[in-house]
Amino acid sequence: MSSTHENIFLRLQRIDRRWIYLVLWLVIMVPLIFPFRIQPRASTPVAQLFNYIDTMPENKALVISVDFTPDTRAELQPMVIALLRHAFTIKRRVGILAMQVYGLGLAEEAIQQVTNEFNSRAQTHEDSVIYGEDFVFWGWTTPLLTVMLGMGERITRVFPVDYYGNPTESLPIMRDLKNYDDVGILVSIAASAMPRSWINFAQVQFGVNLSCGITAVSAADFYPYVNSGQFIGMLAGMKGAAEYEQLVEKRMKNKGMDWGLRNTGTEAMSSQTAAHLAIMVFIVVGNIAYFASRRRKK
Amino acid sequence: MLSLTLLLAITIFPPEHVQARDIPNDEGGKIVVTWDRINAPELIGYRVLRQQRNSDKWDTLAFVGRLNNRYIDDAAVNRIEYRYQIIAVAESTQAVSQPSAYTCSLPQWFDTSTLPALLGTVILSLIFVFFFDRAKRDRNLFIRRIAGLDAVEEALGRATEMGRATLYVPGLSTMSDVATIASLNILGEVAKKTAQFGTPLIVPVADPIVYTVAREVVKEAYTTAGRPDAFHQDIVFFVTDQQFAFAAAVDGIMTREKPATNFLIGMFWAESLIIAETGAATGAIQIAGTDAVAQLPFFITACDYTLIGEELYAASAYISREPVLLGGIKAQDYSKALIVFMILVFSVLALSFNLPVLSWL
Amino acid sequence: MKRRLPLLIVLITGIFGAVAFFVPYPAIRAADEIMRNDVQRIIAAFSLVLGVGSIVQHHMLKIQRRAQYYSYSYITIIALIITAIIGVFGGIDVTRPGILPTRFGSFSIHIQTLYSNMMVPLAATMFSLLAFFMASAAYRAFRARNLEATLLLLAAFIVMLGAVPFGRLIHHQLPAFAEWILAVPNTASKRGILFGVELGIFATSLKIILGIERGWLGGGK
Numbered sequence: 001m002s003s004t005h006e007n008i009f010l011r012l013q014r015i016d017r018r019w020i021y022l023v024l025w026l027v028i029m030v031p032l033i034f035p036f037r038i039q040p041r042a043s044t045p046v047a048q049l050f051n052y053i054d055t056m057p058e059n060k061a062l063v064i065s066v067d068f069t070p071d072t073r074a075e076l077q078p079m080v081i082a083l084l085r086h087a088f089t090i091k092r093r094v095g096i097l098a099m100q101v102y103g104l105g106l107a108e109e110a111i112q113q114v115t116n117e118f119n120s121r122a123q124t125h126e127d128s129v130i131y132g133e134d135f136v137f138w139g140w141t142t143p144l145l146t147v148m149l150g151m152g153e154r155i156t157r158v159f160p161v162d163y164y165g166n167p168t169e170s171l172p173i174m175r176d177l178k179n180y181d182d183v184g185i186l187v188s189i190a191a192s193a194m195p196r197s198w199i200n201f202a203q204v205q206f207g208v209n210l211s212c213g214i215t216a217v218s219a220a221d222f223y224p225y226v227n228s229g230q231f232i233g234m235l236a237g238m239k240g241a242a243e244y245e246q247l248v249e250k251r252m253k254n255k256g257m258d259w260g261l262r263n264t265g266t267e268a269m270s271s272q273t274a275a276h277l278a279i280m281v282f283i284v285v286g287n288i289a290y291f292a293s294r295r296r297k298k
Numbered sequence: 299m300l301s302l303t304l305l306l307a308i309t310i311f312p313p314e315h316v317q318a319r320d321i322p323n324d325e326g327g328k329i330v331v332t333w334d335r336i337n338a339p340e341l342i343g344y345r346v347l348r349q350q351r352n353s354d355k356w357d358t359l360a361f362v363g364r365l366n367n368r369y370i371d372d373a374a375v376n377r378i379e380y381r382y383q384i385i386a387v388a389e390s391t392q393a394v395s396q397p398s399a400y401t402c403s404l405p406q407w408f409d410t411s412t413l414p415a416l417l418g419t420v421i422l423s424l425i426f427v428f429f430f431d432r433a434k435r436d437r438n439l440f441i442r443r444i445a446g447l448d449a450v451e452e453a454l455g456r457a458t459e460m461g462r463a464t465l466y467v468p469g470l471s472t473m474s475d476v477a478t479i480a481s482l483n484i485l486g487e488v489a490k491k492t493a494q495f496g497t498p499l500i501v502p503v504a505d506p507i508v509y510t511v512a513r514e515v516v517k518e519a520y521t522t523a524g525r526p527d528a529f530h531q532d533i534v535f536f537v538t539d540q541q542f543a544f545a546a547a548v549d550g551i552m553t554r555e556k557p558a559t560n561f562l563i564g565m566f567w568a569e570s571l572i573i574a575e576t577g578a579a580t581g582a583i584q585i586a587g588t589d590a591v592a593q594l595p596f597f598i599t600a601c602d603y604t605l606i607g608e609e610l611y612a613a614s615a616y617i618s619r620e621p622v623l624l625g626g627i628k629a630q631d632y633s634k635a636l637i638v639f640m641i642l643v644f645s646v647l648a649l650s651f652n653l654p655v656l657s658w659l
Numbered sequence: 660m661k662r663r664l665p666l667l668i669v670l671i672t673g674i675f676g677a678v679a680f681f682v683p684y685p686a687i688r689a690a691d692e693i694m695r696n697d698v699q700r701i702i703a704a705f706s707l708v709l710g711v712g713s714i715v716q717h718h719m720l721k722i723q724r725r726a727q728y729y730s731y732s733y734i735t736i737i738a739l740i741i742t743a744i745i746g747v748f749g750g751i752d753v754t755r756p757g758i759l760p761t762r763f764g765s766f767s768i769h770i771q772t773l774y775s776n777m778m779v780p781l782a783a784t785m786f787s788l789l790a791f792f793m794a795s796a797a798y799r800a801f802r803a804r805n806l807e808a809t810l811l812l813l814a815a816f817i818v819m820l821g822a823v824p825f826g827r828l829i830h831h832q833l834p835a836f837a838e839w840i841l842a843v844p845n846t847a848s849k850r851g852i853l854f855g856v857e858l859g860i861f862a863t864s865l866k867i868i869l870g871i872e873r874g875w876l877g878g879g880k
Contacts, residue, residue, distance in 0.1 A: 017579075017795040024794045041827070043838055059363050070774075071542040071782035072568070102540060102782075105774045143703045145474065145695050153692070181370055191786075192541065192567045193471075193590065205680075216822070217568045217789065221592035224846045224853065239822055273823040275790060280819055282798040283812070290802045325685045376685075405685050412681050419677070422858075426865050476860040479867065483874030506710030507702065515875060532720050536713035542785035554728055568789060575792040589856040591849050599800040607852040611859025614874045622871050626862045633858050 009296070012289035020282065027278040031270040038269040039246060045226050046243040049211045049233030052185060053086055054251065060184030061093040061177050065198070066103035066110075067190035072215050073106060076189050078241035078265035079213035080107070083187060084114040086248045087135075089255055092184070093173055094135040097159070099147065099194055101140050104163065111137055117261060132171040139163035144197060152180045152206035180208040185232060189213040195222060199230050213240065238272055241265030310338055312393035313384040318371075318401045326376040326405030333384045333395065335367040340388045346371070351379040351400055361387070374403045425636070426629040433625025441627055446585050446603035447616045453583045454491050457558035463498040464488070465557040467548055467573065468512055469564020469588070470504040470541060476611075477589050478508055481564035482515050483614035484587070488561060489519035493528055500551060501534040504544045509536040545569035549576040556580050562597065563587040563610065574600035587613065666870040673868035714739065746770045814840055 042050065053062060064083055068076045087094045096111065098104045115129050122128035129135060138159040141147055150158035155177060156168045168174050176182055186208055188195040195212035202208045209232055214222055216237025225231045235244055242265035249263065313333040321328040331346060346359045346369045362369055374380060379400040386393045433439055457464045466488055468481040485501065492499045501516060503509040513534040520529035537547045552560065553576065560577040562570070562584065570586075570593040577584045578600045586597035587605030597604045605613055608630060615623030672694070679691035718732035745768060750757030752771040761768050803809040820826040821837020866872035 015798075017799075020795045020798055021791045024791055028790070038825075041834075043834065058365055069541055069782060070779040071786035073779060073783055074787075102774075102778065105771060105779075109775075143699045144472070146699060149695055150692075178372070193475075193565070215568055217793075218592050220841060220845055220849070221590065223841050224849050227842055227846050237822075269823075273825050275794075276819050276823045277825065279794050279797050280816060282794055283801045283816070286798045286801065287803055287812075323683060325683045325688045327685075405683065407682060407684050409681055409683050416681055422861055423865060426862060430869075430871060476863050479875055480859070480863050483863075483872060486874040506706035506713075509713055510706065510709055511875060518876060532717060535717040536710040538714075539710075540782065542782045546781075546785050568786065571792050571796060572785065572788055575796060589852075589859070591852050591856075594852075596796070599796045608855030608859040611856075611863050614872065618874070623866065626866055626871070630855070630858045630862050633861075634854060637854055637858075 009289045009292040012285060013293055023282075024275060024278055027274045028271050031274045032268075035267060035270045038266075038273060040239060040242045040266065040269060042243040042247050043240075045234040045236065046240055046247070047233070048226075049185075049187070049235065050086070050244060050247045052209075052211070052232045053083075053092070054090060056092060056184035058092070059176065059182070061095055061173075061182055062087045063095040063097070063183050063186040064107075065097050065099055065186060065188045065190075065194070066107040067099040067188050067192065067194040068106070068215075069100050069102040069191070070106065072191040074264075074268070075215050075238050075241070076191065076213060077106060077110060078238070078245060078263070079189050079235050080110040081114055082241060082244045082248050082263075082265070083189075083213075084110060084135075085117070085261070086244075086251065088114065088118050088129050089248070089252050089257060091134075093177065095138060095155070095173075095177060095183070096135065097138040097147070098140040099144060099188075099190075101142075104140050107137060108163070111135070117259065121257075121259060132166070133173055136168070136171055136173050136177070137163040138168065145201060148198060148201035149205060152202065152208070154179055180206045183208055185209040185211055187211045187213060189235075191215045191218065193221070195231070196225070199225060203230060211235075216240075238265055238268055242269050310341065310386055310388045310391055310393045311336060313344065313386050313395040316382060316384050316395045316398045318380070318382045318398040320401060320403045321370070323406055323409040323411050326403045327372060327374055329371045329374045329380065329382075329401060329403050331369045331371060331382045331384070331398065333367055335365070336386050338386075338388070342387050342389065344369075345385040345387055345392075347383040347385065348380050349383070349397065351381075356383065376403050376405055378402055421636075422633050425633050426626060429625040429629035429632070430622050431625075433621045433623075433628070439621070439624050439628055441612075441616065441624055444605065444609050444612065444616055446587065446605045446609065447613055449583075449585060449603050450488065450617060451491065453559040453585060454488070454495055454497060456583055457492075458495040458497045460558045462558035463500050463555055464492055464559045464561070465500045465502075465548075465551060465555070465577075465582075466561040467502060467564070468508060469562075469566055470544060470569065471508075471565035472505045473507045473511060475565050477565040478505075480611050480614065481587070482508070482512055484561075484563055484610075484617065485512060486515045486519045487614060487617040489516045490523045493520045493523035493525040496525075496528065499533050500555065500557060502537045502544070502548055502551060503534060504537060504539055504541075506536055506539070509534060541567065541569055542572075545572045548573050552576050552580050552582070557582055560584045561586075562601065563605065563613075566590055566593050566597075568593075571596035571600060577601070662873075662876060665876060666873075670868055670870065673864070711739075742770075742773060745773060814844075 056062070062083065064080060066080060084094060096107050098107050118127070118129045138155070139162055141159060147158055156174055159168050162168050162171065180202065186198065186202065188198050188210065190212065191214070195210070195214065198210050203210050210230065211232045211234060212222060213235035214237070216239070219234070219236035222231065222234055226234045235241055242263070245263040245265050252259065313336060316331065316333045318329050318331045321330050333344070341364045343361055343364045344366060345361050347356045348359050348371060349356045359371055359373070360369060371382070379402045381400045382398045384395045454464060466485055468485055469478055471478045473479065489499060499516065501512055503512050516534050517529050520526055538544050549572065560582045562573060562577070563586065566588050567590065570588070574584060574586060574597055584601035585603045586601040587610040588594065588597065589607050589610055591607065594604065594606055612627045612630070615627055675690070679687055715736065718735050721729045721732040745759070745761060748757050748759040749761040750769050752769045753762065753767055756762065756769070801812055801815065803812050817833070818837045818840055820829065821834040826833040826837065863872065867875065
């Protein structure tokens, strides 16, 4: 009996990692197919960002920098969509740019989705969101320093033409969106250290208000900047996106816009919760096996 | 209805306290105009007008919304005096303010808001220069052991014995990241040793500019080691600047070529564990180093040795044992002690006397 | 000269970069803007050519030498050429076609098609591997071997519970406690490391500007 136990614990300690992969795959897939409803409540950094944008002066614009690539789309795209919905709901102008060339397609995808959501339900000209008036997509340019520092001087110089090839000077929105002085907040959505570059170049030199949306795996890196006030709140991982989605949904309902839109971040919460719990179970099992085999050795 | 409109029109007062002043600490060309906001529901916004001295003409600069009480004139010419007028505009009427006093924009030679940064830069530079100089004279500076760097030789020796390659990934960032520069400094030292040992070296790079510099570094290192013949164009190569495509390529190299030693040194992000776990699965000795704090736990878990934060910057000096460079490590330690001392003193002052000292910094 | 010239360029541009941070005078700002806007853009454009050249050279060499797994190099080169042709001549998407006939009935292969149907799923697959590697690494490495490891394990447990909505069901204050761990002890330790890192960055920059550190030039005197 004792040797059987020993064998089990030893085998558990040296388990082939592919078994762990298989269990985790099942744990992620099952809730995706049969989801259970989880409604996340906003954490402080998420509420901070939401409240800031919600009470931003009318003449200030929200700038979203799509600084991620398709790999992190599942985790970060819901943030871009939620931010766009929020800005269009409270009628704040939006400027969108991409610091990664691969982010262009993602930004375009988000813009198409959210503008369709609003324009297909718009009753009046006021309700609709119009390109060049309510929002602008500047596109991408390189290098990083040119963009971050150049936007402090004159945005149209950094982006002489927008993503669609229109001269930016000809867009009505650009008349009151000259440089960082007209930006209420710039939110960098990234899976890299790009938000830190925004601090180093855009905030240190021009004092622009910043926030970020970041993958959960990199979130711990950015807490010092949230605490120091350099970032006004933060969206951390899928959970941050889901929390923001909930706040935006509530805001839209308050404005009579109960459209029942899909919130992909919130939908993925059940799968993510199950995966977290599974990893915790792995750690517990791993420790039980470790202690049991150590005791046997003694 | 008409009388009501007239009544409302009468209630619009002109904006008061219109002031114009040069924006300090800038390159000039900007004047900020401020006024007292009017609380009238029928107000639409404000028209900002500008007049040059010795001119009769008032130019309209902009129309701003009713919630504004500030406008930055960024079209001012330096040293030319202007004055400003604000017109409050309602549906059926408008009210003109008194003009502001004349003012002109001037460029500044020094941005006073950067004074703390300048002081810090000067003090730290002096500390560093002092220790660089001292290191030239005192060649026995004590530097604590860094296990990860002590293991470099052993790891390269292992690769040589096994007849397998050494993989060096200098992170995924650009040359503007100092971690990349530090990594390339270490690459130079590692390449010298692989050249001496005759171990194949593989250096996949994620940025075209880093690729150019890394290739030169390795080429020079092979020449310095007396083995220019062993260098070939294929050692350093650009893969892609896309984060996870790069991770896939490195994973592919690890599983196909099975290098005996992997160096993962520089700036890494979410791909750190994907690369490090694959390396661990192939059984390679792994030495990682990064200043990306969030990635450190992943490297510590999956690698044999990890250079944490500042150790990355000390590595090139530590490996090369160049005295002047070692002086820099000493200077770093003393600077850190100075910062800790200042934090303690200012914290005690702030807490004891309730002083806003931290806002000075 | 071969070594002195780069060192001189680094010294001048390094000092100028620092000066431009403190001096807002128009002439300095204008020169700084030229360095940032024009010079860097030109270098970046050339570096892209170098990057593509490197990929082609690396894989052509593999094919020539019939190196192990050289057949994969064919795939890379063919993919590179096809993507470049479609990207340059094939148009962005259905609404913005290019000069190449990239639409066949209801099927189209524009750059957006390649992007949405190849780049996005391939890249997302790589990123999703992280979850599996993390689970496996946590299973193997998260052991309560000593007091420090146990504390780390406990903290990780609380943060993980706080990160999922399930944590609130255990105790309503648990997410707030997890947030506190991240915002206070975690930040404190991070700031400690960051001080060292920033000083390291300062030291490295100074050594390079002053020409003391020459490792990036391949070392030597």
